[in-house]
Amino acid sequence: MLKTILKTILKTMLKPMLKPMPWLGGMLLISAMSVSMASGAMAHDVQTDTLRIAHPFAMPTPPGATNGAAYVDISAFSAPVTLVGARSPASADVELHDMQMDGDMMQMRHVEAIRVEAGETYTMRPGGGYHLMLIGLTEPLKEGEQFPLTLTFAEQGDVDIEVWVQGAQEGSEAADGHHH
Numbered sequence: 622m623l624k625t626i627l628k629t630i631l632k633t634m635l636k637p638m639l640k641p642m643p644w645l646g647g648m649l650l651i652s653a654m655s656v657s658m659a660s661g662a663m664a665h666d667v668q669t670d671t672l673r674i675a676h677p678f679a680m681p682t683p684p685g686a687t688n689g690a691a692y693v694d695i696s697a698f699s700a701p702v703t704l705v706g707a708r709s710p711a712s713a714d715v716e717l718h719d720m721q722m723d724g725d726m727m728q729m730r731h732v733e734a735i736r737v738e739a740g741e742t743y744t745m746r747p748g749g750g751y752h753l754m755l756i757g758l759t760e761p762l763k764e765g766e767q768f769p770l771t772l773t774f775a776e777q778g779d780v781d782i783e784v785w786v787q788g789a790q791e792g793s794e795a796a797d798g799h800h801h
């Protein structure tokens with residue numbers, strides 16, 4: 622039953638997001654320009670004594686979509702950190718999700734926690750693995766907008782971040798740029 626529901630969510634929401642957009646070719650130059658800027662003034666990392674969150678972003682949602690997904694890179698410093706929850710005014714709920722291939726079908730499942738070992742970085746990206754599922758969006762996510770999101774860690778409580786709404790390629794490349 623749960624599997625069926627997730628499959629349906631995936632079909633209705635993620636499939637259009639994963640489709641390459643026809644205008645992507647034309648956007649490559651602009652995308653590259655944004656990346657070089659992101660390393661400077663446009664960076665929006667959040668750092669605490671124990672961890673660093675690099676370039677949180679979410680993909681724009683198609684009209685009528687009720688769910689969205691956000692991606693963050695979590696670096697743990699000298700001790701492991703465990704993400705146990707998230708919330709945002711952008712949606713009714715935020716769940717920690719994992720997305721994996723099951724045969725030729727992408728499957729999403731809810732996870733209780735995402736643990737990052739000391740000295741390691743977990744990199745969330747569109748297309749697979751962990752992500753933050755925004756369930757019941759208050760309004761569609763539009764490219765260029767930002768929204769606040771609060772991450773709850775077992776070891777240290779809440780960390781407030783600002784999520785940028787960007788295309789998958791632009792957001793991923795900007796986030797990669799934070800590690801150089």
Ligand SMILES: [Cu+2]
Pocket residue numbers: 690718719720729752753754
């Ligand atoms: Cu999900």
